[in-house]
Amino acid sequence: MPLSSRHLLGLQGVPKEDIQLILDTATTFREVLERPIKRVPTLQGKTVVNLFYESSTRTRISFELAEKRLSADAINFAVSTSSVNKGESLKDTVRNIEAMKVDMVVIRHAAAGTPLMLTKLCDANIINAGDGIHEHPTQALLDMYSIREKLGRLEGLKVCIVGDIAHSRVALSNIFGLKTMGAKVSVCGPSTMIPKYIQELGVEVIYNIDEAIQENDVLNVLRIQLERKAREYFPSIREYIKYFGITSERLEKNKKDVLILHPGPINRGVEISSDVADGPYQIILQQVTNGVAVRMAVLYLLGTLN
Amino acid sequence: MKLLLKNASVLNPVQNLNEKNFDILIDDGIIAEVGNNLQQTSNDLKIIDLTGKIVTPGFIDIHVHLREPGREDEETVETGCNAAANGGFTAVACMPNTEPAIDSAEVVEFIKKQSSNHLVDVYPVAAASLGRKGEVLSPMAELKDAGAVAFSDDGVAIKSASLLKRALEYSLMFDLPIIEHCEDDSLAGGAMNESFNSTLLGLPAIPNVAEDLIVMRDILLAEYTGGRVHIAHISSANAVNMVREAKKKGIKVTAEVTPHHFALTDDAVKSYDTNTKMNPPLRTRKDVYAIIEGLKDGTIDCIASDHAPHSIEEKEMEFEYAPNGIIGLETSVGLAFTELLHKKILTLEDLIFKFAINPRKILNIDIPLIRTGRKAELTFLDTDLVWTVDKTKMLSKSRNTPFDKRLLTGKAIGVVNNRKMFFEGRFTVI
Numbered sequence: 001m002p003l004s005s006r007h008l009l010g011l012q013g014v015p016k017e018d019i020q021l022i023l024d025t026a027t028t029f030r031e032v033l034e035r036p037i038k039r040v041p042t043l044q045g046k047t048v049v050n051l052f053y054e055s056s057t058r059t060r061i062s063f064e065l066a067e068k069r070l071s072a073d074a075i076n077f078a079v080s081t082s083s084v085n086k087g088e089s090l091k092d093t094v095r096n097i098e099a100m101k102v103d104m105v106v107i108r109h110a111a112a113g114t115p116l117m118l119t120k121l122c123d124a125n126i127i128n129a130g131d132g133i134h135e136h137p138t139q140a141l142l143d144m145y146s147i148r149e150k151l152g153r154l155e156g157l158k159v160c161i162v163g164d165i166a167h168s169r170v171a172l173s174n175i176f177g178l179k180t181m182g183a184k185v186s187v188c189g190p191s192t193m194i195p196k197y198i199q200e201l202g203v204e205v206i207y208n209i210d211e212a213i214q215e216n217d218v219l220n221v222l223r224i225q226l227e228r229k230a231r232e233y234f235p236s237i238r239e240y241i242k243y244f245g246i247t248s249e250r251l252e253k254n255k256k257d258v259l260i261l262h263p264g265p266i267n268r269g270v271e272i273s274s275d276v277a278d279g280p281y282q283i284i285l286q287q288v289t290n291g292v293a294v295r296m297a298v299l300y301l302l303g304t305l306n
Numbered sequence: 307m308k309l310l311l312k313n314a315s316v317l318n319p320v321q322n323l324n325e326k327n328f329d330i331l332i333d334d335g336i337i338a339e340v341g342n343n344l345q346q347t348s349n350d351l352k353i354i355d356l357t358g359k360i361v362t363p364g365f366i367d368i369h370v371h372l373r374e375p376g377r378e379d380e381e382t383v384e385t386g387c388n389a390a391a392n393g394g395f396t397a398v399a400c401m402p403n404t405e406p407a408i409d410s411a412e413v414v415e416f417i418k419k420q421s422s423n424h425l426v427d428v429y430p431v432a433a434a435s436l437g438r439k440g441e442v443l444s445p446m447a448e449l450k451d452a453g454a455v456a457f458s459d460d461g462v463a464i465k466s467a468s469l470l471k472r473a474l475e476y477s478l479m480f481d482l483p484i485i486e487h488c489e490d491d492s493l494a495g496g497a498m499n500e501s502f503n504s505t506l507l508g509l510p511a512i513p514n515v516a517e518d519l520i521v522m523r524d525i526l527l528a529e530y531t532g533g534r535v536h537i538a539h540i541s542s543a544n545a546v547n548m549v550r551e552a553k554k555k556g557i558k559v560t561a562e563v564t565p566h567h568f569a570l571t572d573d574a575v576k577s578y579d580t581n582t583k584m585n586p587p588l589r590t591r592k593d594v595y596a597i598i599e600g601l602k603d604g605t606i607d608c609i610a611s612d613h614a615p616h617s618i619e620e621k622e623m624e625f626e627y628a629p630n631g632i633i634g635l636e637t638s639v640g641l642a643f644t645e646l647l648h649k650k651i652l653t654l655e656d657l658i659f660k661f662a663i664n665p666r667k668i669l670n671i672d673i674p675l676i677r678t679g680r681k682a683e684l685t686f687l688d689t690d691l692v693w694t695v696d697k698t699k700m701l702s703k704s705r706n707t708p709f710d711k712r713l714l715t716g717k718a719i720g721v722v723n724n725r726k727m728f729f730e731g732r733f734t735v736i
Contacts, residue, residue, distance in 0.1 A: 012506065091622050111624035112508040113578030132626065134508025172508060197502040 010135035011176035025297035043072035066295035140173035155182035163222030188212040314356035335725030364396025369610035376405025383420035389702035394718020409433040411452035425726035440465025458485035474533025488520035514542035541586040543596030565641035580628035615704030643716025686720035
């Protein structure tokens with residue numbers, strides 16, 4: 001059965017069957033990644049443009065690798081954020097790219113809603129690689145894939161997203177995806193970083209990190225974006241570490257076997273201590289490997305729809 | 307030339323006029339005779355049969371951005387006035403966020419000159435502070451003498467409480483209002499209303515308390531100084547309630563609402579259509595209910611469009627980067643009739659107060675009377691006309707409307723003013 005949409009703009013409203021299909025397909029590609037020759041001819045002759053309006057290393061490399069392993073022609077188009085509002089409009093850029101006959105566009109943009117805008121400007125399949133503080137669906141898919149790989153299921157699991165929920169596209173996509181797959185989702189972080197209306201999504205809000213550790217099977221620890229305005233939302237990094245940092249002492253104190261995810265890049269010693277980031281509970285590097293497989297699955301399923 | 311309007315229902319609540327099958331004879335722009343079944347024979351006579359239609363005092367929109375001087379690519383005084391006439395307005399008050407700002411007598415006079423030959427009267431609202439910067443008071447007395455009808459820093463609230471206090475005190479000398487865009491600067495800057503929808507859409511948001519704080523500040527300063535504050539484009543439930551309580555206490559505060567703030571909620575933003583981006587932003591259903599209550603009980607005095615033309619290029623940007631605002635002159639009356647008259651929220655008489663009478667009272671402008679010897683300044687209405695908004699047929703220079711293709715019931719079908727008529731899509735001299 002094919003996917004129900006020809007774009008992946010977010011996980012809001014994406015049916016369970018579609019998520020299941022992507023995760024199952026990713027399992028196949030995960031095996032490919034273990035072979036000596038890690039390339040399949042599936043998307044041969046297809047052209048994918050990685051249109052990155054915001055600097056990104058790992059997501060772009062992960063997509064590029066996924067495209068190359070599927071034998072697609074991958075083209076990178078990086079636009080520095082400083083040229084926004086000065087140079088060519090998004091509309092003109094996209095029309096130019098389309099005129100070069102591309103099949104798929106992977107877009108990363110600092111403004112929410114831009115992937116949806118692209119679907120109206122061109123005929124290519126659009127994949128959202130992160131739009132503002134809205135959604136980052138492939139990150140949530142790879143998080144779910146990694147949880148399922150480790151714990152064998154998503155249904156009925158208790159997952160807590162920890163950190164700056166209000167300024168995170170990873171949080172929103174995880175909430176939509178995990179809820180659809182039957183997980184129980186909570187969020188934990190300083191109250192200034194929890195959106196006022198988040199509970200309307202059926203998400204529990206926890207302010208005490210020890211409680212969050214005790215009550216959950218999985219913690220998805222978000223990066224505290226030190227370079228953004230996020231720092232205005234809590235008094236000091238010292239206070240953040242003291243009340244929300246994931247440390248081995250804290251895990252031991254709560255005597256809990258909890259799976260720890262982090263979308264990276266890590267601020268060691270801030271949201272997560274070095275010993276936890278390298279320790280037995282985490283699957284941070286598996287997430288990175290799985291990310292390629294999940295993106296291969298998304299590219300394959302969308303690229304072979306038409 | 308003489309113009310005879312035949313068989314109209316003629317309504318003007320300020321003169322207790324409510325007649326059916328009524329005729330109005332206009333000679334050289336002046337009402338020459340009114341009554342039933344007027345007989346006229348003249349070579350130079352034009353007769354318009356308005357059976358089933360309504361004639362009222364000319365409507366006025368007191369919140370319009372004409373973009374001239376400065377952004378003539380988006381609108382000019384002339385195209386804005388054309389749009390006003392097409393929307394059923396005989397007068398507009400234009401806001402001072404032009405380039406340069408309307409902060410000198412010269413700019414006021416320039417705008418008056420640009421509109422001097424038009425059917426539509428243009429009343430400039432001058433900046434309250436020089437350059438709308440919130441630092442130094444504008445020359446308010448001089449601006450008033452040049453023709454300004456109110457003062458506003460438009461687009462932003464007057465920056466400090468102390469400057470607003472002084473502006474209110476100074477304006478006491480000429481009984482003109484300070485029009486306030488109520489938004490706390492430190493809470494401003496978002497792209498939509500803060501709500502469940504902004505959480506879903508991942509858009510930076512403006513909480514409605516940003517509006518409420520300044521409405522409260524302004525009410526308190528109006529009370530303290532005795533000056534007059536007019537709240538532009540009120541949009542939050544709390545703000546409506548605060549204005550209601552202030553009016554009960556006799557504080558001199560008035561308020562306007564835009565059609566988009568009662569016709570839409572922030573659900574419309576889900577499309578990321580930049581024509582749903584405005585400031586104040588579209589709010590929630592709860593706010594719309596409060597606005598409707600405010601319109602019904604008179605807390606909200608008038609309807610004004612906040613007509614804000616923007617070029618296609620500017621609006622085709624990413625939602626967060628696109629400018630705020632939509633054009634409204636040509637959909638305002640239709641939306642009000644559809645959403646308020648036909649849903650039995652307001653009566654036709656109420657709407658005449660909101661569109662013709664109250665806004666003029668706020669700006670101290672004479673209300674047109676339908677009486678022999680008076681200047682003919684009239685709007686023709688067809689309250690039952692079903693029509694579809696077509697942005698390609700609008701007379702505004704810009705096209706940024708979220709209401710394109712919307713089916714509306716009720717329309718202003720013509721206007722008369724300054725010896726001119728706009729009817730059936732044409733301007734004629736009468």
